[in-house]
Amino acid sequence: MRLLAVELNRFRSRRAIALLVLAAALLAVVLAGVTAWNTRPLSQEDRTDAQAQAALEGEKPELLQEVLACKAAPRDFLGPTATADQCQDALVPGPEAYYPRDALSLRQALSTSGLGLSLAVVVISLMLIAGCTFVGADWTSGSLTNQLLFVPRRARVWLAKAGAVTLSAGVVALVTISAFWLILGLVAQARGISVPSSDVTHVVWHVLRATVLAMGAALGGFALTMIFRHTVATLALLFVYSIGGEIIVNLLPFDGAGRWSVGNNALGWLAPRYHYFDASIQCTPGERCSSTQMMTHLESGTFLGILLVIAVAVSLLWFNRRDV
Amino acid sequence: MNDLVIETKGLRKVYRSGGRRTVAVDGLDLSVPAGGVHGFLGPNGSGKTTTIKMLLGLTRPSRGEMRLFGLQVPAQLPQVIDRVGAIVEEPRFTPTFSGRKNLSLLARSIGVPRSTVDEVLQQAGLADRAKERYGAYSLGMKQRLAIAAALLKNPDLLILDEPTNGLDPAGIRGIRDLIRDLGESGVTVLLSSHILAEVQQVCHSVSIVGEGRLLASGRVEDLLGESVSRTRVGVTDPQGARHFLEAAGYTVSREGDVLVVEGHENPAEITKLLAGKGVYVSELSAIRPTLETFFLKLTGRARPEPTPPSDPADEEAS
Numbered sequence: 001m002r003l004l005a006v007e008l009n010r011f012r013s014r015r016a017i018a019l020l021v022l023a024a025a026l027l028a029v030v031l032a033g034v035t036a037w038n039t040r041p042l043s044q045e046d047r048t049d050a051q052a053q054a055a056l057e058g059e060k061p062e063l064l065q066e067v068l069a070c071k072a073a074p075r076d077f078l079g080p081t082a083t084a085d086q087c088q089d090a091l092v093p094g095p096e097a098y099y100p101r102d103a104l105s106l107r108q109a110l111s112t113s114g115l116g117l118s119l120a121v122v123v124i125s126l127m128l129i130a131g132c133t134f135v136g137a138d139w140t141s142g143s144l145t146n147q148l149l150f151v152p153r154r155a156r157v158w159l160a161k162a163g164a165v166t167l168s169a170g171v172v173a174l175v176t177i178s179a180f181w182l183i184l185g186l187v188a189q190a191r192g193i194s195v196p197s198s199d200v201t202h203v204v205w206h207v208l209r210a211t212v213l214a215m216g217a218a219l220g221g222f223a224l225t226m227i228f229r230h231t232v233a234t235l236a237l238l239f240v241y242s243i244g245g246e247i248i249v250n251l252l253p254f255d256g257a258g259r260w261s262v263g264n265n266a267l268g269w270l271a272p273r274y275h276y277f278d279a280s281i282q283c284t285p286g287e288r289c290s291s292t293q294m295m296t297h298l299e300s301g302t303f304l305g306i307l308l309v310i311a312v313a314v315s316l317l318w319f320n321r322r323d324v
Numbered sequence: 325m326n327d328l329v330i331e332t333k334g335l336r337k338v339y340r341s342g343g344r345r346t347v348a349v350d351g352l353d354l355s356v357p358a359g360g361v362h363g364f365l366g367p368n369g370s371g372k373t374t375t376i377k378m379l380l381g382l383t384r385p386s387r388g389e390m391r392l393f394g395l396q397v398p399a400q401l402p403q404v405i406d407r408v409g410a411i412v413e414e415p416r417f418t419p420t421f422s423g424r425k426n427l428s429l430l431a432r433s434i435g436v437p438r439s440t441v442d443e444v445l446q447q448a449g450l451a452d453r454a455k456e457r458y459g460a461y462s463l464g465m466k467q468r469l470a471i472a473a474a475l476l477k478n479p480d481l482l483i484l485d486e487p488t489n490g491l492d493p494a495g496i497r498g499i500r501d502l503i504r505d506l507g508e509s510g511v512t513v514l515l516s517s518h519i520l521a522e523v524q525q526v527c528h529s530v531s532i533v534g535e536g537r538l539l540a541s542g543r544v545e546d547l548l549g550e551s552v553s554r555t556r557v558g559v560t561d562p563q564g565a566r567h568f569l570e571a572a573g574y575t576v577s578r579e580g581d582v583l584v585v586e587g588h589e590n591p592a593e594i595t596k597l598l599a600g601k602g603v604y605v606s607e608l609s610a611i612r613p614t615l616e617t618f619f620l621k622l623t624g625r626a627r628p629e630p631t632p633p634s635d636p637a638d639e640e641a642s
Contacts, residue, residue, distance in 0.1 A: 003433055006429050009429065009432075010429055013425065014418075137418065141419055142416030143416050143417050145412060146416050146417060146430065146473065147430070148380075148381065149382075149408075149410050150430050150434050151405075152398070152405050323383040
């Protein structure tokens with residue numbers, strides 16, 4: 001515990017890490033602000049414009065003809081239970097269709113096009129860099145040698161540093177990502193938007209999963225840097241793996257190769273229900289198949305967890321055996 | 325055997341890089357007795373730092389045994405490390421932390437109280453600059469911080485690898501006095517240095533290594549006593565005197581107008597011989613052997629031996 005406390009102190013005292021944490025915090029606030037701004041309430045002018053556009057659209061002859069055709073055969077247009085009364089509303093767009101922006105929605109912010117997911121990805125990346133630079137600086141300055149002159153049990157040193165990196169990354173991710181959602185929640189409340197409890201549940205689970213992934217990323221970055229002994233070398237390798245890995249996955253000659261993409265697995269873990277396009281799945285006409293696949297949390301968690309366990313095991317073994 | 329603080333037997337380290345094998349330490353038998361300052365000398369690349377790193381668990385030996393305070397290392401190193409302070413190669417600390425912060429973290433990692441940090445900073449002459457960033461320190465200050473770190477544990481054994489590197493003359497003197505005081509207070513100091521005058525001034529005993537092997541070891545006076553005695557002889561007829569001395573079996577060389585004679589038990593032999601031949605001595609002075617001359621002679625003698633056949637069991641890639 002004493003060694004863990006020392007490493008936590010060392011972690012939070014590093015200037016580079018302080019900057020990464022600051023960047024994560026600023027990003028959370030900025031992205032929350034951007035989301036709040038992009039979903040700000042409509043002005044009277046916005047509504048008037050939308051109404052005018054809807055009215056203009058509703059007067060188009062081809063649309064009126066289509067409504068008439070629908071009323072004549074509603075089932076052909078709107079399904080077996082449709083009635084003629086539904087045609088007007090279904091085919092003629094209302095003013096909402098012309099509103100310049102949507103109202104704030106936590107579910108939307110958590111989608112793959114939402115900033116909530118982007119924030120999580122960036123914070124996790126920053127924590128990965130923090131894990132790398134924490135111990136990379138120790139190797140570069142040579143101070144790790146000094147530390148081993150005081151605590152020669154290498155496994156203990158490795159575990160203390162890994163613990164400090166993992167815990168700190170978890171706290172930073174939890175605080176920054178939670179702050180983003182908290183700000184959005186407060187904004188929604190201030191605007192009188194009721195947030196469905198299912199959305200809250202999705203957000204809570206997302207925050208927890210993002211925190212776990214940030215901890216894993218920081219630990220993975222740390223473990224790899226303990227092998228390569230250089231921050232830049234580790235980051236270069238991860239960059240090559242993430243880019244090269246995606247290319248290789250796309251070239252793999254079997255169906256379902258997209259399952260092994262790091263990007264798909266990371267998003268599969270973070271998003272509530274992540275669907276991805278798998279180019280390796282070739283559907284022939286008449287066959288019941290789809291190139292759009294869903295990645296479950298279990299699948300992505302297992303994939304990422306195995307990668308992490310391999311990195312940790314090799315790192316620990318390597319550090320114990322190699323000369324310093 | 326029990327009062328040996330450091331003991332190695334058949335210690336060997338082979339580095340492998342790009343298919344090349346380098347024998348850094350080759351069957352080194354080293355014994356450092358308790359108390360006093362022990363010099364560890366050798367030319368660059370003779371295996372001093374590798375030996376120190378192996379003793380401190382930073383590098384794994386390819387073969388051989390090592391003991392610190394009678395305990396086998398690296399297996400039992402955690403049990404003795406609290407008694408060992410060390411500087412290995414150049415000082416290494418986190419450049420963005422202050423000197424005090426660097427020491428405080430090391431101290432906390434082994435439960436040393438904060439007051440000790442202040443004490444060792446004072447002892448190393450860094451108390452006034454302790455709040456400054458380590459990266460902004462001069463080389464001499466970095467060296468002093470490394471010494472302060474080595475003193476943090478109040479060690480029984482201090483291993484110092486070139487501790488005066490980068491220090492100005494006053495700094496060197498300060499460290500030399502500190503080392504001497506520590507040696508006299510009962511701490512065993514292993515001083516690895518290539519500044520032989522410095523070693524001769526502070527060391528009670530030395531071990532000299534070359535090509536990774538022990539070339540000589542013992543008390544400084546004893547080793548220098550083993551050196552061939554040389555005498556400077558001034559005579560009116562150097563040519564004639566040289567002839568008589570060589571005929572008597574002495575080794576004679578000429579340095580300007582004087583002769584340098586080797587191979588005698590007592591300088592009186594020379595005056596007696598020359599007087600008997602009618603050559604009168606105008607100057608007679610003993611040339612005192614120094615550690616430097618002894619060292620140079622010894623290390624100049626060391627010749628690389630053929631590399632032994634590869635034994636996969638003992639060779640370890642580094």
